[in-house]
Amino acid sequence: MYAPYDFRLEEVPVPETGDDDILVKVGGCGICAGDVKTYHGGQRVWGATPEQAFIEAPCIGGHEFFGTVEKVGKNVKDYKVGERVLAEQILPCGECRFCRQGHYWMCQRHYIYGFKHDAEGGFAEYMNFHKGSVIHKLPDALTDEQAILVEPYACGMHAVERAEIQYEDVVIISGLGTIGLAMVCAAKLRSPKMVIGLDLRKNRRDKAKEFGADLVLNPADDDVNEIIKNLTGGYGADVYIEASGAPASVSQGLNLVANMGRYVQFGVFAKDVTADWNIIGDTKHINIYGSHLSGHCYEPVIKGMINGTMKTEGILSHKYALEDWKEAFETAEKDPSAFKVALLP
Structure with a gap:
């Protein structure tokens, strides 16, 4: 990687292996x-x-x-x-x-x-x-295809850990790419009341249902605010995990999360994001958590892939x-x- 739009396939020497490498x-x-x-x-x-x-x-x-x-x-x-x-x-x-x-x-x-x-x-x-x-x-039981997925799945599991999900929680995961789908699997392991996935793409929503999401919605077509309000007696979701990196998902999450709820930011944005920051303190008294990388999550992900709880099919x-x-x-x-x-x- 030389510069933006300047990536090159080159022949380079095999790396020299140091004494500790x-x-x-x-x-x-x-x-x-x-x-x-x-x-x-x-x-x-x-x-x-x-x-x-x-x-x-x-x-x-x-x-x-x-x-x-x-x-x-x-x-x-x-x-x-x-x-x-x-x-x-x-x-x-x-x-x-x-x-x-x-x-x-x-x-x-x-x-x-x-x-x-x-x-x-x-x-x-x-x-x-x-x-x-x-x-x-x-382990031998882990396939090569699964091995390639361990890193993004561990990132997803770490974000779910940050959310501190409880048994009675309604959990929303916004963005159902590879990491968002790993979050669905990891969230289900915590046995919350409901896991809801949001994504614009039908194939991703379908895969989230296959992986255990209780409900999937398309924010472009569905009235997500009204649906979540009706599902939760007007309170909102207990947990919102942002995994899309779409600026609109931030305001959406702040609006969907309940008073004293938890918002986890994992997605990465291309530019600065603007939102009504007053919702966090003056309105809802919510907790905001960042989630970076995947500390201490590789081994549980590998175990989950082998036993089938961290689903990887397709x-x-x-x-x-x-x-x-x-x-x-x-x-x-x-x-x-x-x-x-x-x-x-």
Whole structure:
């Protein structure tokens, strides 16, 4: 990734494996909505000025990866050649306040695989898992297709954890892409009164019903406010999780959530969002939670995929070779039938 609209397929050397590194032959890497936004110059990555950029370009992208151990450094003891592994998307420093407190996914240095020279990603045949990586060995029962989905599913599970869902809660999930569908599965595990999914696309709404949503609605066609009001005796939903990244979803959520309810922001926006902030305090006394990455959620997601509670059928909808990356990115962005698109080196 050199610059917005300047991504290139290039031959580069296989990474040199340091004494504390693990060289991994990549088995597959999903294309995140964030990768598409990065291609289009998303300000969160490229910054308003070059000095504010998060990315260290040029850099190999991709953070939804898994692979097979190809080589281990001399100081690596717990991993063997041939084992299937994945690393979490954050490469924590292990030294900052957040790492020391166990909140490694909020590491102050904040190296994300696929954005830094010292943490290049999975859109390649080989990559290094560097010292400090949070690595997980993959059980034989987990398929390769499921392995590609672990990262986005863990992000979805983490957001659901932030919502602190109770048994009597009415839960709304806005945005039913791959991560939103993972949220449906994770929310159902908490046995709330009702899980409601919102999305404009019929195939996503259908998949949410298949995965356990009690009700799905199309905000463009359905009077969501009236329906939620009628379902809840006029109170509104107890939990609203924003997973669409659409600005209109923010005001929608603030209006739909009940007094003293919980609003979780996961979706990423292309630009600043405007909403009536008074609703939060002066009107409804609600709690606002942010949700970032997927701390401590990889292992429960892997377990859930194997036992069937974190459903994955049909989610990896498109697979492309690296040389077809342009078509893959276009599919991820524009094809209404797409759920998760992956590159297979």
